[in-house]
Amino acid sequence: MNDKTTHTTPFRCGFIAIVGRPNVGKSTLMNHLIGQKISITSKKAQTTRHKVNGIYTDTDAQLVFVDTPGFQTHHRNALNDRLNQNVVEALNGVDVVLFVIEAMRFTDADREVLRQLPRHTPVWLVVNKIDQEKAKDTVRLQAFIDDVRREYDFADAEVVSAKHGLRIVNLIADIKPALPESVPLYPEDMITDKSSRFLAMEIVREKLFRYLGEELPYAMNVEVEQFTEEDGLYRIFIAVLVEKDSQKGILIGKGGEKLKKISTEARLDMEKLFDTKVFLKIFAKVKSGWADDVRFLRELGL
Structure with missing residues (x-):
């Protein structure tokens, strides 16, 4: 025994x-x-x-x-x-x-x-x-x-x-x-508790900072205006918030090339992360003073 x-x-x-x-x-x-x-x-x-x-x-x-x-x-x-x-x-x-x-x-x-x-x-x-x-x-x-x-x-x-x-x-x-002894709080294959909408927004923000960081230091943020899934395709519309009209041109770039590059790279990252096809539309929206608008920041989840 x-x-x-x-x-x-x-x-x-x-x-x-x-x-x-x-x-x-x-x-x-x-x-x-x-x-x-x-x-x-x-x-x-x-x-x-x-x-x-x-x-x-x-x-x-x-x-x-x-x-x-x-x-x-x-x-x-x-x-x-x-x-x-x-x-x-x-x-x-x-x-x-x-x-x-x-x-x-x-x-x-x-x-x-x-x-x-x-x-x-x-x-x-x-x-x-x-x-x-x-x-x-x-x-x-x-x-x-x-x-x-x-x-x-x-x-x-x-x-x-x-x-x-x-x-x-x-x-x-x-x-x-x-760490305390405990059972897992999340399924073992889960890597974040954030929604797909949130992750899409973060991917766009990364591209904006990468390509516009010097030109628009803290004068921009993003919000998801539409996020739908149909027939295995994500349709995502994201607005880039800027402080004034002159910043829209910086975002878009000559002949629209800068915004096109940002959109393409963001879409490819999303397709890799979500493992599905993505239709992505990014556009500029002017909202002056948003960085000092406490109520608006709360609506954005900040």
């Missing part, structure tokens, strides 16, 4: 907030953590405006990641005040916080984010944007990490390259034990 008891690893499930100042690579990190692109990425700061739940599930854990806007200390208006409120709200009720900074660069803006973090939730220091040169200088890199760790009582620290997907597996393994 065999009296040996089989011990199985308990399943863990919890929420992890990804926070940091603008443009430290939070959205890129989110996409690599879950293995698929759901959060928009751009070299332009402040591209993420909505909390995005990305879900990673394996045999012993489900990690629900909450992407947040970069905490904004400049350009104060109703939009950025609302984005900062989103950051603080995202921290309520999470089990782990990933505080993302850029390798070899720690600023007052990073310190401002640190001041917003909950004191009774484990916080991981995630040092991102490690290139080959920075990785080679291990002594200098370790000294930098040690200096930052003096600023806050971090649970642990991890070095990653979100852009190249390096050490992402290590980060997941590190934070798993900090």
Whole structure:
């Protein structure tokens, strides 16, 4: 008779907030953590405006990641005040916080984010944007990490390259034990709790920032005017909100080429994500002062 008891690893499930100042690579990190692109990425700061739940599930854990806007200390208006409120709200009720900074660069803006973090939730220091040169200088890199760790009582620290997907597996393994024992909250094949409408909107916003980021820094947003499915085809109409008439020309481009390029790339991304054919129509709509219109921002879900 065999009296040996089989011990199985308990399943863990919890929420992890990804926070940091603008443009430290939070959205890129989110996409690599879950293995698929759901959060928009751009070299332009402040591209993420909505909390995005990305879900990673394996045999012993489900990690629900909450992407947040970069905490904004400049350009104060109703939009950025609302984005900062989103950051603080995202921290309520999470089990782990990933505080993302850029390798070899720690600023007052990073310190401002640190001041917003909950004191009774484990916080991981995630040092991102490690290139080959920075990785080679291990002594200098370790000294930098040690200096930052003096600023806050971090649970642990991890070095990653979100852009190249390096050490992402290590980060997941590190934070798993900090999550509570729980059954999964979402089906194992689910990668986000966001709707197809929301994801379509985010894809268009990414293309806008990629091609118009320098010309229309924060003067645009998008809203879905129509999203229908018929005979295996998604018909999607998306309005790009700009502040004034002169910005419509910047969006459209000479001979309509810029808007056509944005529309084509967005449609291809949507067809890949939704695994179906997409008819996409993008057009400009002038709504002056939208970034300072609190009621309108609420209607947009910001």
